[in-house]
Amino acid sequence: MAKITTIEVQQNNKHRFNIFIDDQFAFGVSEQTLLFFTLHKGMEITPQQQTKILKYDHFQRLYSAGVNYISYRMRSEKEVRDKLAKLLDVSEDETVINTQQKMIELAIKQLKSDGYINDTLYAQAFVEESLNVSGKGEFHIRRKLKEKGIAQEIVAQVLNEIDDDTQNDTALQVATAFIKRQDVISSNALRQKLSNHLMQRGFSIQTVQTILNQMDTSTITKNENKNAITIAQKAYNTYHNRYSGYDLWSKIKTYLLQKGYSFDAIDRAIKKLKEDYDS
Numbered sequence: 714m715a716k717i718t719t720i721e722v723q724q725n726n727k728h729r730f731n732i733f734i735d736d737q738f739a740f741g742v743s744e745q746t747l748l749f750f751t752l753h754k755g756m757e758i759t760p761q762q763q764t765k766i767l768k769y770d771h772f773q774r775l776y777s778a779g780v781n782y783i784s785y786r787m788r789s790e791k792e793v794r795d796k797l798a799k800l801l802d803v804s805e806d807e808t809v810i811n812t813q814q815k816m817i818e819l820a821i822k823q824l825k826s827d828g829y830i831n832d833t834l835y836a837q838a839f840v841e842e843s844l845n846v847s848g849k850g851e852f853h854i855r856r857k858l859k860e861k862g863i864a865q866e867i868v869a870q871v872l873n874e875i876d877d878d879t880q881n882d883t884a885l886q887v888a889t890a891f892i893k894r895q896d897v898i899s900s901n902a903l904r905q906k907l908s909n910h911l912m913q914r915g916f917s918i919q920t921v922q923t924i925l926n927q928m929d930t931s932t933i934t935k936n937e938n939k940n941a942i943t944i945a946q947k948a949y950n951t952y953h954n955r956y957s958g959y960d961l962w963s964k965i966k967t968y969l970l971q972k973g974y975s976f977d978a979i980d981r982a983i984k985k986l987k988e989d990y991d992s
Contacts, residue, residue: 714757716758717756730743730747746769746773779830787834801813854915881924948964965983
């Protein structure tokens with residue numbers, strides 16, 4: 714019967730070992746495989762045992778790669794499966810392909826059993842990060858979870874756990890930050906840009922409308938009044954050398970109307986300019 718004649722550490726990986734049978738290189742195994750089968754010099758080994766050892770070693774290689782991949786951050790089952798598939802040797806042999814796929818499924822099953830893969834916990838963590846860190850809405854979350862292979866029932870479950878107040882609070886924070894970054898524009902233009910921005914980030918129409926209604930009487934209106942004064946000042950600088958009195962203020966008012974500002978914002982802006990220049 715064939716015997717293991719030499720076991721040596723691989724040059725490029727001290728955790729893997731080359732196994733020689735009857736003084737001929739036979740295969741390489743991990744340290745864990747070596748210990749699991751108690752491989753040692755002089756051990757008799759059959760072809761069936763070799764096959765069993767190699768399958769186990771392949772499984773352990775995939776399992777360890779999965780653990781390492783997950784160690785950086787949480788991963789979905791699909792993400793891990795796709796990562797492990799990249800480690801397989803390219804083959805056109807259907808039998809080899811099927812065997813490799815079975816090894817992946819065994820590794821995935823063990824990773825799930827050991828708690829490394831849990832799509833429900835992954836989805837819940839993804840929702841929390843999307844809302845609290847990334848400022849993304851329900852539709853974005855749904856699309857991303859689907860891309861990551863999360864089952865439809867899990868997606869529905871975690872989205873159902875998001876209450877309206879939480880989503881509205883996130884959308885309000887996103888909207889407030891967005892408005893602060895905008896150039897001088899009218900209230901109507903700002904509302905349209907804000908609406909588009911929130912929808913692009915995955916918030917529902919209902920959430921967007923709620924935010925617009927909340928901000929119409931506060932942030933957006935204040936922003937418009939401030940911007941209207943700035944634009945009115947620019948118009949004044951352009952027209953005051955050519956027009957005066959009623960004609961000047963009419964020109965400025967028309968200019969602001971063309972820019973989309975409301976009558977209230979225009980009246981406040983012109984009143985402010987008159988106070989500055991007519992006093």
